[in-house]
Amino acid sequence: MSARDLRRDPCWQAGDLGHPLPDSPHAVSVxxxxxxxxxxxxxxxxxxRGAxxxxxxxxxxxxxxxxxxxxxxQQTNTSFPQGSSSWPYPNRAAATAAQMHCRRQRSNGTTHLETIHGLTCLVADAICTPAAKAFWQHTGLGASSRLAAVALGHDTAPDPEDGASARCSVVRRLAAIYDCExxxxxxxxxxxxxxHRALELVCDADPTRPVLQIGFPYVDVLKLPQMVFAGAELLLDDRAASVQSALDSLRPAAVVVEVPSNPLLRCIDLAVIAKLAHQRNIPVIADDTIGSGLNVDALPHVDLVFSSLTKSFAGRGDVLAGSLVLSPHSRWHAQLIDAARQRPPLAPLADGDATVLEQGSRDVADRIPRLNANTLLLAARLRQHPAVARVFHPADCENFRQLQRPGGGHGCLLSFELKGGSEQAQxxxxxxxxxxGPSLGTAFTLVCPYVLxxxxxxxxxxARCGVPSHLLRVSVGLEEPEELWRRFQQALDA
Known part of the structure; x- marks a missing residue:
């Protein structure tokens, strides 16, 4: 039976609750x-939840x-009480890091590492379970569904040489995009x-210093340093004077920014803020997931760029992956390269996931410009509809335009607010x-009330940050633009 074509036959009605998006056993959205x-x-x-x-x-x-x-x-049920939880990791190193986090956060609790089918599970009692869950969610180091499928015997293990070859191909593809080695x-x-890897590298010199995030945050980008590292402060006022004051008072281990932010799709003046940070010997970490490295170039200003390859780079919605780029322009480039060599990552990208990522990203240079164009067109049409109060799109942000590559677009994301507020949004x-459903960057359009x-x-x-709960976020796909607008127009007119 063929998979459901979500561009032509989307999951939008009540009976579709719980359907995987895409129609795959490894879908990352629902x-x-x-x-x-x-x-x-x-x-x-x-x-x-049951659906x-x-x-x-x-x-x-x-x-x-x-x-x-x-x-x-089940293997540990004789020694662990009811209410315990289990968190599979791809290797012992990642599971041990999770265990150490639990011990720091819940010293009166009990944890255990259980090896099962070649993977390592952190087993935590009820006291440690909140810390175990937080580490799992915020670090993204857990075992993937493909690793679990192999461990359970549902799939055969991929050839390690194929996995290594796929990783090399993806790295070369990214190197061409970012113009680096x-x-x-x-x-x-x-x-x-x-x-997590970026914070390991920059916080290693002084692990007691917090980080400073500037601009409204993607939830886990702020929560990860808050929960797992030495803390994080959020600064919503990105004016130079405010940033300078925060840098001087906090003396953070790093500054973290998103280009652009989620879901308002705004961008700080990265050149100015990076200069202020670098004058104080503070590195800058940028997240270009939404902007995409094909559209924006943050490397001349920052020291590290991380990205969720799950999104528009892979474009499939059925593989979890990320990348970290050490900027060749950074004054700490040689130091960061050396630190990365001496301290291997806690968990590699698994062979099966690397293979799928490589296959999905083969057309990235063709696909992202099409997503850019479709999103820009939908944003323009939404602005003209009488029911729409505001549209948020990076094309409106001068700071974003300053980061755009020659010929680069604005990404696949927009948000909009309706004049009728929450009632009309529903x-x-x-x-x-x-x-x-959640996530973004897929070939099929994906809408969610992101703030909820x-x-x-x-x-x-x-709401105090200026982000209303009834905002609708749209990841625009590759549907035929006129057909896609017809669907939006019908919903807005209704």
Whole structure:
């Protein structure tokens, strides 16, 4: 039976709840087709949760990973009490790092490392489970669904030489995009794992110093240093005077920025802020996931660039991966390269995931310009519709334009706000005949009420930051533009 073509036959109606997006056993998104489904998901409604056939990999255990975790618990059920949890990792090094985190956070709890089918599970009692879950989510170092499928005997293990060849091909592809040497690039099991690696490298000299994030954050980019490293402070005021004051008072280990931010798609004045940081010998880490390295070039200004290759680089929505680039322009480039050589990453990108990533990214240079164009067109049409109050798109940001490569576009993401507020947003969301769920960068359009999914327990804070809960975020796909606009127009008109 062939997979469902989500461009022509999207998962948008109530009966599609829980369908994997894409139609694959390794999908990283899941259909939440109605506003009520989104609320039920956030409220942990058992009927909603029970209908999900997959889950975004860092926000919970994929069914295959959950099956492996269950087996590990069964192996240790004589020594661990009821209410314990299990978290599979690709190797002992990553699992040990998770265990050490639990011991730091919950010294009165109990953890154990259980080897099962070649992988290592962190088994945590009820006291340590919140810390174990936080490390799993924020670091993105957990075992992938493909690793779990092999461990469970559902799939055969890929040839290691094929995996190595795929990783080399992906690194060369990224080196061409970023115009740097392959040695400066490393691959990781997720975008957050790439940020974890960046923080390891820059915080190693003084692990007691926090980082400073400038601009409204993607939730885990802020939570990772807060929960796993020495802390993080958030600065929403990106004016030079405010940044200078924060740098002088905090003396952070690093500055972290997103180009552009999620979901408002704004960009700081990176050249000015990087100069202020570098004058104080503070490195700058940039996340270009949404902008895409094909569209923007942050390397001349920053010291490290990390990206979630899960998104528009792979374009498939069925593989989790990340990259870290050490900028050749950085004054610390040689030092960072040397540190990377001496301290291997906690977990490599697995062979099976590398192979899928390499296959999916072969057309990236052709696909991303098409996504750019489709998104720009949809943004222009949304602005003209009388029901739309505001459209957020990087083309409106002068600071973003200063980072664009010659011929570069603006990425596949836009957000919009409706004049009718939350009530109208719910009606439009329910009526939209496109796939609805988390993630972005897929060949099929994907819509979500992003703030509800990312900040459900802190909505008043998000509102104070100028990010309303009824905002609709759109990852524009490769559907025929006129057909895609027809679907949006029908939902808006309804």
């Amino acid at each position: 259909a939440l087709p109605t506003w009520r489904d989104v609320i039920a998901y956030e409220e942990n409604d058992p009927n909603c 999900l056939r997959t889950v975004y990999p860092r926000f919970g255990l994929h069914p295959l990973v959950a099956a492996l975790a269950s087996q590990a618990l 392959p040695e400066a690039i490393s691959l990781h099991p997720s975008g957050m794992a790439a940020l 009606r439009v969301y329910d009526a939209l005949a496109v796939c609805k 999914l990312a900040h459900y327990k802190e909505l008043p804070w998000a």
